[in-house]
Amino acid sequence: MTEQEFLEYVQSGGQVETDDWMPDDYRAKLVKFIEMHGNSELMGVLPEREWILRAPTLQRKLALTAKVQDEVGHAQLIYRVVEDLGKPREQCLEDLISGKSKFHNVFHYPTETWGDVGVIAWLVDAAAIISQKALLKCSYAPYARIMKKICWEESFHILHGRDVILTMMNGADEQRELVQEALNRWWAPLMQFHGNPISPADDPMFQWRIKSQGNEEARQQFLDGYVPQIWELGLIVPDPKLGKNDEGVWEYTEPDWAELKHVVTGHGPQTAERLELRKTTRAETEWVRRTVLAEAA
Amino acid sequence: MIVYEVFRQERKGQAFAHAGSVGAPDAAFAEAYAREQYGRRGESVALWVVPREAVAEIHEFVDELQKNYHRVDGYPLKEKLKEARERAGTAPPADR
Ligand SMILES: [Fe+2]
Numbered sequence: 001m002t003e004q005e006f007l008e009y010v011q012s013g014g015q016v017e018t019d020d021w022m023p024d025d026y027r028a029k030l031v032k033f034i035e036m037h038g039n040s041e042l043m044g045v046l047p048e049r050e051w052i053l054r055a056p057t058l059q060r061k062l063a064l065t066a067k068v069q070d071e072v073g074h075a076q077l078i079y080r081v082v083e084d085l086g087k088p089r090e091q092c093l094e095d096l097i098s099g100k101s102k103f104h105n106v107f108h109y110p111t112e113t114w115g116d117v118g119v120i121a122w123l124v125d126a127a128a129i130i131s132q133k134a135l136l137k138c139s140y141a142p143y144a145r146i147m148k149k150i151c152w153e154e155s156f157h158i159l160h161g162r163d164v165i166l167t168m169m170n171g172a173d174e175q176r177e178l179v180q181e182a183l184n185r186w187w188a189p190l191m192q193f194h195g196n197p198i199s200p201a202d203d204p205m206f207q208w209r210i211k212s213q214g215n216e217e218a219r220q221q222f223l224d225g226y227v228p229q230i231w232e233l234g235l236i237v238p239d240p241k242l243g244k245n246d247e248g249v250w251e252y253t254e255p256d257w258a259e260l261k262h263v264v265t266g267h268g269p270q271t272a273e274r275l276e277l278r279k280t281t282r283a284e285t286e287w288v289r290r291t292v293l294a295e296a297a
Numbered sequence: 298m299i300v301y302e303v304f305r306q307e308r309k310g311q312a313f314a315h316a317g318s319v320g321a322p323d324a325a326f327a328e329a330y331a332r333e334q335y336g337r338r339g340e341s342v343a344l345w346v347v348p349r350e351a352v353a354e355i356h357e358f359v360d361e362l363q364k365n366y367h368r369v370d371g372y373p374l375k376e377k378l379k380e381a382r383e384r385a386g387t388a389p390p391a392d393r
C-alpha cells in the first residue's frame with residue numbers, strides 16, 4: 001500500500017489496527033494527538049482534585065472523587081493505546097512534566113470556587129464529549145473502541161455537573177452569583193476549546209481521519225446543545241454578540257486565539273504549578289513503581 | 298510490564314467482547330487493573346484477562362480449493378429455481 005492509497009482508504013471510512021502498515025506521518029500524528037488527549041485527562045483532574053476536601057456534602061465529595069478516578073482511568077486507557085503505537089507511558093509522562101508535550105487549554109486555569117467545579121463538570125466535560133464522540137469514528141480503530149467506554153463515563157460527569165449547577169441555581173442569591181461568576185471566567189476558555197476555525201481541508205488530523213469533524217463544526221454543536229440550557233437557568237453568557245443567525249449558525253465574538261496558543265504552550269495561569277505538582281507526586285511514588293516491578297520480577 | 302487483553306461480558310449469556318488492554322507487572326495486578334478499568338461501574342458481569350502473548354491471531358484465510366460449499370455463494374438457488382419453475386410451468390407472471 002502506498003501513502004496515497006492509505007490516505008484514500010482512511011478517507012473512504014477505512015479503519016486501521018495496531019499491526020497494520022501505516023505511513024510514518026500518520027503514526028506520528030496519531031501519537032501526538034492521542035498523547036495530548038491522555039495528558040489532558042491526567043492534568044484535568046488537578047483542578048477538580050483541589051475541591052475534593054472542600055466539597056459541600058459527603059455525596060458531592062464521593063461523586064467528585066469518582067469523577068477524578070474516571071479521568072485518571074481514561075488517561076490509563078489512552079496511554080495504553082499510545083504505548084501500542086510505540087511510545088512508552090513513562091516517556092509520555094516525562095514529556096508532559098518537562099513541557100515538551102501539551103494538554104488542553106481548559107486545564108491550565110484555576111478553580112476559584114465550587115461554582116467552577118460545577119461549570120467544569122457540566123460545560124468543560126460537555127465540550128470534551130463532543131470531541132470524543134467524533135473520535136468514535138477515528139480511522140485508528142483501537143482508539144475509536146476505547147472512546148465508547150470513555151464517552152459513556154463522560155456522560156456521568158455532565159450529569160453530576162448539571163446537578164451541582166441546578167442545586168446552586170435553586171439555592172440562595174450568593175450561590176447563583178457563584179455560578180454566574182464561574183461562567184464568566186470559563187466562557188472564553190470554553191470558546192477556545194475546540195480550536196481555531198481552520199478548515200477541515202487544511203487540518204492534517206482531519207485529512208488522516210483521526211478527527212472526523214472540523215473545529216468550527218464541534219463548536220457549533222457545543223453552542224447548539226448548551227447555550228439554550230445555560231439561558232433557561234437565567235444565566236447570562238458573557239458575550240453580547242452571541243446569537244443564532246437566520247441560517248441557524250451561531251455567531252459570537254472572535255475568541256482570543258493568541259491566548260489559546262499562549263496557554264497551551266505552557267503559559268497558562270496554573271500551568272507551572274500543576275506541572276510541578278505532577279512532578280512531585282511522580283517522584284514521591286517512584287518507589288511504588290520500583291517495588292511493584294521488583295515484586296513481579 | 299506485560300500487556301493483558303481484557304474481554305468483558307455485559308450480561309449473562311452474552312458473548313465476551315474485547316474491551317481493551319491493561320499494562321501490568323503480573324497477573325494479580327492485571328486482575329486488579331481490569332476490575333477497576335472495566336467493571337467498577339457495574340458495566341460487566343464477567344471479565345477475561347489474557348496475556349497478549351497467549352492470544353493467537355489469525356487473519357488470513359486462503360481458500361486454495363475453492364471450497365464454496367461452505368459459503369452462501371456456493372448455492373446459486375435463484376437461477377436454478379427459475380429454471381425449474383419454468384420447466385414446471387409455475388413461474389410467476391413477471392418471469393413468463
Ligand atoms: Fe475523561
Ligand SMILES: [Fe+2]
Nearest residue numbers: 071125154157
Ligand atoms: Fe470527564
